Amino acid sequence: MEQKVLVAMSVPFLIWLFIFKYLPIWGWTIAFQEFKPAKDILDQKWVGLDNFKSLFMDEAFYRVMRNTIAMSTINLVLGFVTAIALAILLNELRKMWFKKMVQTISYLPHFISWVVAASIISNTLSTDGGIINIVMLKLHLINEPILWLANGNYFWGIIGISEVWKNVGWNTIIYLAAMTMIDPALYEAAEMDGASRWRRIIHITLPGLKPVIIILLIMNLGHILESGFEPQYLLGNGLTADFSENLDIFLLKYGISMGRFSFATAAGIFKTVVSFIFLFAANHIAKRMGQERLF
Numbered sequence: 206m207e208q209k210v211l212v213a214m215s216v217p218f219l220i221w222l223f224i225f226k227y228l229p230i231w232g233w234t235i236a237f238q239e240f241k242p243a244k245d246i247l248d249q250k251w252v253g254l255d256n257f258k259s260l261f262m263d264e265a266f267y268r269v270m271r272n273t274i275a276m277s278t279i280n281l282v283l284g285f286v287t288a289i290a291l292a293i294l295l296n297e298l299r300k301m302w303f304k305k306m307v308q309t310i311s312y313l314p315h316f317i318s319w320v321v322a323a324s325i326i327s328n329t330l331s332t333d334g335g336i337i338n339i340v341m342l343k344l345h346l347i348n349e350p351i352l353w354l355a356n357g358n359y360f361w362g363i364i365g366i367s368e369v370w371k372n373v374g375w376n377t378i379i380y381l382a383a384m385t386m387i388d389p390a391l392y393e394a395a396e397m398d399g400a401s402r403w404r405r406i407i408h409i410t411l412p413g414l415k416p417v418i419i420i421l422l423i424m425n426l427g428h429i430l431e432s433g434f435e436p437q438y439l440l441g442n443g444l445t446a447d448f449s450e451n452l453d454i455f456l457l458k459y460g461i462s463m464g465r466f467s468f469a470t471a472a473g474i475f476k477t478v479v480s481f482i483f484l485f486a487a488n489h490i491a492k493r494m495g496q497e498r499l500f
Contacts, residue, residue, distance in 0.1 A: 236470040256471035265450075265459060266472070272361075273451040276432040279365040281425055287373045289414065292380035293406055311374025319371075323439035326367050330354055354440060357448035364436055379421070380414060387413040416497040423491060423499055427484030430476045452476055 236256050238249040260266055291311065298304040314322065329336050332350035341347045353359050387409065395405050434453040441449030450458070452472065460469025484499075491498040 233470065233474055235467050236474050238467055240467045240470075242466065252467075256467045257475070259468060260471050260475065263459075265455065268447065269450050269452050269455040272448055273430055273432045275361055276364050276437070276451060277429050279361055280368045280432065281429075283365045283369050284372065284376060284425075285418070285422070287369050288376035289380055289418070291373055292377040292384065292414075293410060295377065295381060296384050296410070297402065297406070308374065308377075311377070313374070314371045315375035317371070319435035319439060322367070322371055323436065326363070326440065327354065330363070354442065355444045357445040360441070360445045360448040363440065364433070367436055367440070368433070379417065383414055383417040384410065419491055419497045420499065423484065423487040426487040427480050429483050430479055 235249075237251060237253060239252050239255075240249055295304055295307060298307070317325075328334075330338075330353040332338055332352060335350070335353075337353070338347070338350040342350070351359075353363060391409050392405055395409060400408070430452055432451045432453075434451075437449050437451050438454055441454070456469045456472050459465065460472060488498050488500060
């Protein structure tokens with residue numbers, strides 16, 4: 206009651222949350238039916254766990270799960286390392302005009318749609334005038350252009366680097382904000398004691414970022430099966446399907462596109478349950494270790 210204004214401001218969001226996030230949960234019943242869109246919901250045939258059995262017996266499901274977890278892990282590791290590193294480098298810059306320029310340049314790709322970004326990436330990796338092949342040929346690293354987007358072995362790396370290029374600037378914002386909360390007196394005392402810039406980063410900046418890093422890590426582990434859709438869909442092709450198809454593309458390709466709505470819903474429920482398990486497990490581990498946690 207002491208925060209009436211803030212509570213009132215949160216009401217529209219809570220209404221939106223209920224309508225678009227909680228109310229549609231009734232649709233989970235589709236996973237336990239042989240759902241036909243043209244029929245009344247009360248006339249649907251109930252099939253129990255048959256759709257889940259079909260999901261776990263599908264060989265393609267285990268292939269896309271491997272791809273999903275692999276790409277999510279790569280994105281998670283690269284995203285954390287590059288964002289923290291860039292935030293620290295930006296924080297250490299003393300020329301404000303140069304700092305703002307680097308921030309602007311690194312932020313810009315985030316506002317480009319994946320349709321445009323995928324086109325840029327495809328042209329960059331092209332065998333016909335692609336800058337990557339041109340540079341590698343000039344440096345004599347390769348003897349002939351490489352078909353980067355035609356070899357599945359390169360796909361996970363391409364997705365990981367593409368995600369870093371597109372989102373690293375945006376991801377640094379929260380770390381830069383966290384650095385402003387670190388007491389400047391700590392840096393001054395360390396400098397007076399003769400600590401180098403590197404030691405100040407190791408013993409002051411990184412420990413100051415630790416709570417934020419742990420919270421973000423817990424939240425990202427809750428999205429471990431959310432490896433993306435647009436980049437894989439736009440950059441993938443028949444030659445790289447064994448590596449590019451993830452769980453979201455699987456839902457579209459083998460579920461919705463084939464009219465198997467119940468099958469797709471069952472796969473969606475599986476993804477949600479696994480996400481909850483990862484989220485609560487990560488939060489519990491952080492709690493047991495005495496670290497920051499979500500709840």
